[in-house]
Amino acid sequence: MGIVVNLDVMMAKRKMSLTELAGAVDITLANLSILKNNKAKAVRFTTLEAICRALSCQPGDILEYVEDANQGSRIL
Template identity: 80%
Template sequence: MIMINLDVMMAKRKKGLTELAGEVDITLANLSILKNNKAKAVRLSTLNAICKALDCQPGDILQYVDDEEDVENE
């Protein structure tokens, strides 16, 4: 499964949801879904805008975790 570590990058860059939502031109609700790892998909244009706003790479935000490991940790 793909984990979205947006909250980690936001903390590193000291950016809040409202500020980032404005820079990325995404609703607070949709950004919150991404931040809380509830999203089923993310558009590449949105990922591009997030990376630009946070000055990071997609790999700084997205992480692959083996589903078996995820089940064991629950």
């Protein structure tokens, strides 16, 4: 997948546990874990906003685009 979620990196920088972040964002541990482990297919902007607020960061601190070498460039 081209989008990588670096949530674990930001959580470590802020010394925040998954449980603490889940409580601050009002999201289940299971859903937050799916996001943290790059298993999510989508994320709502409201959720991303709440995560950024709780971690005092920007969306670009959490989300990263990595080009997939197998796909090359595609025009959509």
